[in-house]
Amino acid sequence: MLDFIKKMIGDKKEYREQMARAEALPEDYRFVFKKLHAYMWSFAGGDGSDMLRAQHELIELFEASSSEGVHVLDVTGEDVAGFCDDFLSDTQKWTDAYRQKINRDMLKKLGKENDFL
Numbered sequence: 001m002l003d004f005i006k007k008m009i010g011d012k013k014e015y016r017e018q019m020a021r022a023e024a025l026p027e028d029y030r031f032v033f034k035k036l037h038a039y040m041w042s043f044a045g046g047d048g049s050d051m052l053r054a055q056h057e058l059i060e061l062f063e064a065s066s067s068e069g070v071h072v073l074d075v076t077g078e079d080v081a082g083f084c085d086d087f088l089s090d091t092q093k094w095t096d097a098y099r100q101k102i103n104r105d106m107l108k109k110l111g112k113e114n115d116f117l
Contacts (some may be wrong), residue, residue: 004025014052014056014057015055018052018055018056018059022059022061022062023032024067025062025063025066027061028071028115029062029065029066029072032072032073032076032080033058033059033062033063034074034084035080036058036080036084037055039081039089040054040055040058040084040088043088043091043093043094043095044093044094050091051088051091051092054087054088054089054091058085058087061064061073061075086093088107
């Protein structure tokens with residue numbers, strides 16, 4: 001239990017530090033980050049640590065791109081939600097478990113549960 005509490009405190013501290021870095025981004029990057037932040041966290045799965053890592057990577061990408069003078073939409077493209085979906089492709093999301101359950105239930109019902117494993 002103590003380890004869990006320490007992890008929560010550490011994650012909360014890391015989250016605050018990341019948000020401070022995001023606030024320091026140029027205005028256009030900050031605007032896009034805030035939209036992506038709300039979008040990506042709506043899919044957070046598990047304990048959120050995967051999403052915290054993804055958020056860290058996004059901030060680093062935005063910091064590097066802005067320092068090079070690249071326009072934010074040259075980084076994300078005009079389909080910002082699509083960019084976020086691609087960016088989160090390797091991140092644990094609540095929809096992953098739901099997708100797996102649907103597939104498992106269908107294959108089990110149709111007698112092909114071994115095909116799923």
